[in-house]
Amino acid sequence: MASLNPLSSNLDLRKAKHLLRRATYNYSKEQLDTFVGMSATDAVNSLTANVAYVLTEPYDPMPASNPDGYWTSSNEHPNSFDGQSRKRAHVTAWWWHNAINQITIKYKLSFFLHTCFTVGKDSGVGAASFFFDHLRLLDFYALGNIKTLAKKITLDNGMLDYLDNTQNNKNNPNENYAREYLELFTILKGEQIGEGNYTNYTELDIQQAAKVFSGFKKKGDRNGDIDTDTNLPIGYINANRHDPNDKTFSSAFNNQTILGRNTKETIIEELDDFVEMVFAQEATAKAYCRKLYRYFVKSDISATAETDIITPLAQILVNNNYEILPVVTTLLASEHFYDMDDDDNTNNTIGAIIKSPLQLLSEVISLFEVEYPDPETEQLRFYRNFFLRYIHIIYFKGSGMEFFNPDSVAGYPAYYQEPGFDRNWFSSNTLIARYELMRDLLTRNNLYTNLDTVSFVENKISPEETKDPNTLVFALANLMYPESIDSDRINYFKTFLIGDFNDYYWTGAWLQYINTHNESDKNVVKTRLDSLITTMVNAAEFQLM
Structure with a gap:
């Protein structure tokens, strides 16, 4: 029997990873350490604060000779500005920077609302200022009332134009x-x-x-x-x-x-x-609850889940006049969400969803603390070099997720198209962009990013674990993957640390670096760690959440 009863035990690392991935775009070791030992209810509730934007509005650094700057707060007519497509991309950069720099469910729910009330930013929503207003509308109701949003959206300028x-x-x-x-x-x-x-x-x-x-x-x-x-x-x-x-x-x-x-x-x-x-209508409440289930839990809704999860969630939604948080907090704190409501090992929820390109990018950036240009002090490098020219045009487009611009009003196939759902993120056309993400963040100088794998390992993994290749790989896998890995996978991954040598090769190289912290010794271990972590990110285990 599927159960919405609150999880009775406190979160261990496995369950904390599950919640943090599913509920936020900011995935860090520090937040996992905070969650471990908390009750599921307390952990979920801690994610529901209505936080203010860390970046209040987007900036256009072009044209270089006289930037349009904070054009969304200008009194000029929205259509008077050139480069509307570029500006709409800058709006998504603004949204993403806010999403990745706050530990909250707000942006996961905002994007969920985008999958419900879809517009395509480059296919009829109008000037970039209207798209900016549209995203702020979704953010405003992300922790609020779906029914009220369903009224307000009718007077949204972007939606009025789009449809x-x-x-x-x-x-x-x-x-x-x-x-x-x-x-x-x-x-x-x-x-x-x-x-x-x-x-x-x-x-x-x-x-x-x-x-x-x-x-x-x-x-x-x-x-x-x-x-x-x-x-x-x-x-x-x-x-x-x-x-x-x-x-x-x-x-x-x-x-x-x-x-x-x-x-x-x-x-x-x-x-x-x-x-x-x-x-x-009962069908409306159930429609939203099925969407929430597929978004947060898994794409397959069994007959049992329909009866024991969807139906009572729909009643919670109706009882709360379509406030979204009572439904979401009930679901994410439930035994069912953590797969603790039965003994069936074939219907796991943990690791059951393929990460979207948005989740994959955000998790890599936040987990490995990738430094990218500051949008408030390095506007040209952030908006043009890092986000527009790479994240927006190359990464998102190549991975099959034109950001906030699905190819139809139905949205992204991963959220609605049976029977594949999230498996639609994977195809022969989208794999390359996903697999080249780590390489690009490590080696593309024109992105102005810094991904320091040595500092990450030194600061996030205990000294006793880092010096042994087996324990290092196991510790990284425990942090990166939904489930633990076996000895065969450990042996495979550690070859990227030791090559054709024995385990002591890595131990010696790492201890040499720890003792000296000079650049030449760091470069030795960095080459190995770059290769290892890139391989582990591109492994099947990291593509799942």
């Missing part, structure tokens, strides 16, 4: 946003049981929803219309373009009629009525 709802008028309806709102964003499509009938909604419901959404317009200058809850720029309502008639929905929604309105204030009430109707 053409700014063109939706009473005499010329555009159903794009209404269709995706039901099919992908909220209740989701069920089994097709008749022509235009998808169990959870029908084509009639799409038509009626489009009428509810009519007259919602993009505010092109970002000035004047500010949401009082989020303090973010929003679109506006043109009451003359809104369909004021009553909207009657299908039997999927119990033939409910929503009263039509004709003023700005009352049209917002009409939107509220529609969203409340959609979120009153």
